Amino acid sequence: MHSRSTFGEVDGDNSIVAIWGNLRPRKTTAKAPARRACSRAVFIASHMTDTAKTRIRLPDRDTGYLDALELRVPINRITLSEISAHFASLRPENRLHGLNYERCAELPFVIDRLRPLFGERLTYLDIGSGGESPLPTYLLRATQWEIHCIDKFDWVRSQETYAARVMGRSASDRFSVQVDDLLTADLPESTFDVITNISVIEHFPGSTDSEAMVRSARLLKPGGTYVLTTLMNDGFFKEHFVQHGVYGEEYRAAPVFYQRHYDVAALEQRLLAPSGLREVERVYFGDYGFQFFERVLQRRLPGPLKALRALYKWATPHFARRFLTYSDRPISRADMSTNTAAGVIVMLTKP
Numbered sequence: 001m002h003s004r005s006t007f008g009e010v011d012g013d014n015s016i017v018a019i020w021g022n023l024r025p026r027k028t029t030a031k032a033p034a035r036r037a038c039s040r041a042v043f044i045a046s047h048m049t050d051t052a053k054t055r056i057r058l059p060d061r062d063t064g065y066l067d068a069l070e071l072r073v074p075i076n077r078i079t080l081s082e083i084s085a086h087f088a089s090l091r092p093e094n095r096l097h098g099l100n101y102e103r104c105a106e107l108p109f110v111i112d113r114l115r116p117l118f119g120e121r122l123t124y125l126d127i128g129s130g131g132e133s134p135l136p137t138y139l140l141r142a143t144q145w146e147i148h149c150i151d152k153f154d155w156v157r158s159q160e161t162y163a164a165r166v167m168g169r170s171a172s173d174r175f176s177v178q179v180d181d182l183l184t185a186d187l188p189e190s191t192f193d194v195i196t197n198i199s200v201i202e203h204f205p206g207s208t209d210s211e212a213m214v215r216s217a218r219l220l221k222p223g224g225t226y227v228l229t230t231l232m233n234d235g236f237f238k239e240h241f242v243q244h245g246v247y248g249e250e251y252r253a254a255p256v257f258y259q260r261h262y263d264v265a266a267l268e269q270r271l272l273a274p275s276g277l278r279e280v281e282r283v284y285f286g287d288y289g290f291q292f293f294e295r296v297l298q299r300r301l302p303g304p305l306k307a308l309r310a311l312y313k314w315a316t317p318h319f320a321r322r323f324l325t326y327s328d329r330p331i332s333r334a335d336m337s338t339n340t341a342a343g344v345i346v347m348l349t350k351p
């Protein structure tokens with residue numbers, strides 16, 4: 001029997017024979033024997049390159065099935081450094097608060113997957129860019145793509161300021177911003193070669209997440225690339241409401257919808273199936289060991305101590321490199337906080 005996943009390959013005698021993709025283990029730790037009791041091996045490969053495919057054998061031949069393995073793959077530190085540096089260059093305050101923790105997993109993965117397309121002349125749409133995402137202007141600088149950002153709120157106008165900062169006047173002819181609701185926006189169908197939807201879909205209330213997938217998938221050209229990322233807590237699908245205004249929705253008496261944690265079934269039923277797109281690759285990410293994001297970065301500090309955050313917030317990418325990893329298994333935790341770093345990245349294409 002020979003089985004494969006995003007990360008690896010197992011051969012007939014039950015041992016891992018290959019780790020796929022853009023990683024090259026320089027130092028590896030195979031803890032299979034220690035974990036035999038729970039029939040799960042944790043395999044940590046450190047250091048990644050764009051090219052290598054490496055053969056590795058676990059010392060314990062009994063626990064080599066990918067089914068029984070949890071592969072934890074680290075963030076590509078080179079790409080993370082690039083996108084962090086770009087983020088820091090966009091405005092002075094970014095140096096103080098560091099790139100958002102879960103973006104430290106999402107953006108390097110997405111950039112590495114899109115990199116083979118950098119040399120082509122493509123049209124690109126970023127859905128829900130917000131006022132902070134460094135991705136549109138990173139791609140503006142790294143490619144010759146025509147870049148279009150859409151967001152419901154006018155904080156997305158900051159992206160124009162970043163584009164001017166990055167490229168000067170030359171940015172304007174291939175960078176545009178639209179303040180509009182994706183659900184009603186007049187955008188031409190089958191127009192974009194690449195679409196990114198990064199941590200946005202979980203904020204669409206009711207069943208509008210499915211509607212958004214239908215609408216946005218129509219915008220993609222056949223053969224195009226659609227990148228979807230969202231929050232994931234397998235087995236614990238949940239909609240979270242808050243008692244304050246959020247994303248333009250005012251709080252009056254009723255709680256306001258904030259965001260949703262998907263599980264694998266909901267991801268497939270609510271997002272992937274309605275899109276009509278074909279899945280090419282899926283990877284999960286999060287704090288698989290110590291809950292750094294929830295226990296440290298999201299920890300409620302008493303008033304006077306809040307200022308202490310300034311001492312470590314700038315270092316978010318360094319913490320992400322230490323605690324945040326990818327896996328072929330979703331995180332599943334009954335006690336997950338509303339604000340979490342557990343998610344999924346799905347690469348899709350239009351047949």
Ligand SMILES: C[S@@+](CC[C@H](N)C(=O)[O-])C[C@H]1O[C@@H](n2cnc3c(N)ncnc32)[C@H](O)[C@@H]1O
Pocket residue numbers: 103127128129130131132133150151152153180181182183197198199200203204247
């Ligand atoms: C969590 S932020 C993600 C921002 C960005 N993609 C990033 O990577 O940092 C979600 C964004 O989605 C936008 N959004 C929510 N609903 C939307 C809709 N119906 N149409 C367009 N944008 C929407 C919000 O305004 C917000 O800027």
